[in-house]
Amino acid sequence: DNGLLAGKRGLIMGVANNRSIAWGIAKACADAGAEIALTYQGDAFRKRVEPLATELGAYIAGDCDVTDMDSVDAVFANIEAKWGKIDFLVHAIAFSDKDELDGRYIDTTRDNFLRSMDISVYSFTAVAQRAEKLMTDGGSMLTLTYYGAEKVMPHYNVMGVAKAALEASVRYLAVDVGGNGIRVNAISAGPIKTLAASGIGDFRYILKWNEYNAPLKKTVSIEEVGNSALYLLSHLSNGVTGEVHHVDAGYHVVGMKSVDAPDI
Ligand code: NAD
Numbered sequence: 001d002n003g004l005l006a007g008k009r010g011l012i013m014g015v016a017n018n019r020s021i022a023w024g025i026a027k028a029c030a031d032a033g034a035e036i037a038l039t040y041q042g043d044a045f046r047k048r049v050e051p052l053a054t055e056l057g058a059y060i061a062g063d064c065d066v067t068d069m070d071s072v073d074a075v076f077a078n079i080e081a082k083w084g085k086i087d088f089l090v091h092a093i094a095f096s097d098k099d100e101l102d103g104r105y106i107d108t109t110r111d112n113f114l115r116s117m118d119i120s121v122y123s124f125t126a127v128a129q130r131a132e133k134l135m136t137d138g139g140s141m142l143t144l145t146y147y148g149a150e151k152v153m154p155h156y157n158v159m160g161v162a163k164a165a166l167e168a169s170v171r172y173l174a175v176d177v178g179g180n181g182i183r184v185n186a187i188s189a190g191p192i193k194t195l196a197a198s199g200i201g202d203f204r205y206i207l208k209w210n211e212y213n214a215p216l217k218k219t220v221s222i223e224e225v226g227n228s229a230l231y232l233l234s235h236l237s238n239g240v241t242g243e244v245h246h247v248d249a250g251y252h253v254v255g256m257k258s259v260d261a262p263d264i
Contacts, residue, residue: 004234005034009083011061011075013039013127014092014144017048019194021144022092024222025229030056032230034088039064039075066093066123067115076130088233089131091143094120096159098199105157113158120162121169128173128184138181140233143170144225145186145244147252155201167244174242183241185232190220190248205264212261215250 014022015038036058040049053060061075096116124143148156149163174184191206211219228247231237246252
């Protein structure tokens with residue numbers, strides 16, 4: 001327990017299982033002394049999230065599907081009733097039909113485009129709107145993005161377009177709430193084998209490519225993302241907002257394949 005978040009309370013959305021990035025963040029926050037609330041998406045995930053919540057002594061704020069605004073409102077009503085206020089919010093939620101995380105972006109359907117933007121972009125604004133009201137002593141909001149927002153990555157397709165919009169919304173939100181002492185940032189994580197990532201075509205190849213070509217010659221873990229999240233959620237980053245912070249073993253600085261990377 002490093003005490004960085006002692007006395008702080010936060011809502012973490014997006015734990016599906018113990019491989020989720022949100023779980024890495026939740027563990028780091030709990031270790032730092034925070035009280036945590038979690039949500040889960042539908043009954044299928046309840047069974048996985050309940051034991052994880054118990055492990056951290058976390059409060060389960062409810063079943064939340066971000067396409068259903070009543071379920072989002074219910075979660076915030078539960079948190080307000082329990083705690084009155086919160087200090088931080090983590091949004092680790094994204095979705096695209098996996099049939100469109102393969103092949104060409106140009107083939108994206110309108111239905112999947114709108115659904116991906118709704119779940120992966122608008123939902124952060126929707127929860128920020130509600131969290132702002134509970135951050136009466138200031139606070140920190142964090143979302144998760146990927147390099148596919150900045151550069152074309154194989155098969156990332158509509159999700160890259162969604163992450164670009166998500167990163168822009170981080171900047172707009174940062175201006176909207178900055179006057180109330182609330183900060184809004186994103187972590188751009190390197191590829192990690194999670195449930196969501198398993199939907200991306202050739203993901204194993206992408207992991208290997210990153211391992212061989214990132215400056216640190218490895219991929220990142222959910223614990224490493226958790227530790228960087230702790231910085232952005234705690235007072236250590238009080239001067240930082242509107243930022244997209246790369247936690248990717250340095251991959252984003254590289255302009256060319258490493259000359260000594262093996263063929264994969
Ligand atoms: P994950 O599958 O563990 O988490 C994704 C979460 O999104 C799940 O908890 C799922 O329940 C939730 N979700 C999807 N649709 C939802 C909906 N309609 N309502 C509520 N929740 C919904 O995978 P992850 O990789 O930990 O993903 C977390 C975040 O990190 C995502 O935004 C993802 O894009 C981002 N990210 C992942 C990687 C990676 O390589 N894994 C890299 C960079 C960024």
